Amino acid sequence: MxxxxxxxxxxxxxxxxxxxxxxxxxxxxxxxxxxxxxxxxxxxxxNASHTPDQYLAKLARMGVQAERDQVIGSGLATALYLKRHAPAGAKIFAIGEDGVRQALLEQGFRLAELYEDDADYVVCGLDRGLSWDKLATATLNIRAGAIFIGTNPDNSFPTERGLTHGNGAILAALEAATGVRPIIIGxxxxxxxxxxxxxxxxxxxxxxxxxxxxxxxxxxxxxxxxxxxxxxxxxxxxxxxxxxxxxxxxxxxxxxxxxxxxxxxxxxxxxx
Missing domain, CATH: 3.40.50.1000 (HAD superfamily/HAD-like)
Structure with a gap:
């Protein structure tokens, strides 16, 4: 071949x-x-944690040039998927970093704050600022009927220090707490x-x-x-x-x- x-x-x-x-x-x-x-x-x-612009900056630091439309993270893919399937301006509680939150905002969605329990969707991506309060808010919304979306199912994540936990581990915690399996985009x-x-x-x-x-x-x-x-x-x-x-x-x-x-x-x- x-x-x-x-x-x-x-x-x-x-x-x-x-x-x-x-x-x-x-x-x-x-x-x-x-x-x-x-x-x-x-x-x-x-990896849903970074925006396309952040990835472009990382590539540039390593000596590689690319264009914005040449980068798709699972956060952006999730926002584009919801743009096609969710009502315009739907309210979303997001666990995630810039790559999730910015992508959802750019597609016209509203982001719920901590302990607001009227979200239409819960979107969960890798979040290195994960807290009890974020998990609790996601759990409350999923139990109230919000559609549960996972940006990606990776259980592990490679770093220069070795393998650590990935977004799949966070999804597993929420699934255990709610009994609801997420829709996976990545x-x-x-x-x-x-x-x-x-x-x-x-x-x-x-x-x-x-x-x-x-x-x-x-x-x-x-x-x-x-x-x-x-x-x-x-x-x-x-x-x-x-x-x-x-x-x-x-x-x-x-x-x-x-x-x-x-x-x-x-x-x-x-x-x-």
């Missing part, structure tokens, strides 16, 4: 492009190669990949997902019916593939190997 027919990549960030504030080796060369080969890309992350649901492909304007047959997690990035690609590359620089390992009923199209060590494979053009690349 070769990578010579790829016209677009949908690229995860945490564990693929960086660990916390530490860029992965070969980051600048990776993006230089994409541009040289005229491969379009969208950066699509389940990967492995196909919604984010579909939004990315709308922006790329490239057929699914010529689009490939690049990620480090089998249970989100790769399963999401399978559900979106696109090919995928698993890199081993983040969460998942090659050994874990054997126990699954799905698999990535290719497995590579990191973005340096992806860069080399793209640069090789029509030369065969080993499949997973």
């Amino acid at each position: 070769t990578l010579d027919d790829i016209r677009a990549l949908i690229i995860d960030m945490d564990g693929v492009l960086w660990e916390g504030e530490r860029p992965m080796p070969g980051l600048v060369e990776f993006f230089d190669t994409l541009r040289a080969r005229r491969i379009r890309f969208v950066l699509a992350t389940n 990967k492995p649901e196909p919604i984010m990949y579909q939004l990315a492909m709308e922006r790329l304007q490239v057929p699914p047959s010529e689009t490939v997902a690049l990620g480090d997690r089998l249970d989100t990035d790769i399963l999401g690609a399978v559900r979106a019916e696109i090919r995928s590359i698993l890199v081993l620089s983040g969460i998942s390992s090659r050994a874990q593939i054997a126990g699954l009923d799905y698999a990535p199209t290719w497995v590579m060590e990191d973005i340096r190997e992806v860069t080399a494979a793209i640069s090789a053009g029509g030369k065969p690349v080993q499949a997973a």
Whole structure:
């Protein structure tokens, strides 16, 4: 199999492009190669904590330039999903950081304050300022009938210090408290990949997902019916593939190997 027919990549960030504030080796060369080969890309992350502008600033600090419409976080994906499905101006109680709150405000939604219990929706994303009061307000609203939305289901989160808890752990606490399962917007649901492909304007047959997690990035690609590359620089390992009923199209060590494979053009690349 070769990578010579790829016209677009949908690229995860945490564990693929960086660990916390530490860029992965070969980051600048990776993006230089994409541009040289005229491969379009969208950066699509389940991390809902940052806004597109904050991600652009982080990339710039690491020597990479990108455009705002090339970045989709699960917070933005959630706001865009609700824009299509929720009543205009609906009231939302949001657990989350700038990437969730700003996206919802930009789409015209009203944000409920602590202990207001008349929200139409509860949206929960990664929140490093999580408190008892936020969890209590979310619980009260969900029990009162608010629709429960999770930006993403990741149970763990890679940092430069190692793995810590992700948004899935917060969702599990709220589900335990309310008995209500959230509607998930981020990967492995196909919604984010579909939004990315709308922006790329490239057929699914010529689009490939690049990620480090089998249970989100790769399963999401399978559900979106696109090919995928698993890199081993983040969460998942090659050994874990054997126990699954799905698999990535290719497995590579990191973005340096992806860069080399793209640069090789029509030369065969080993499949997973």
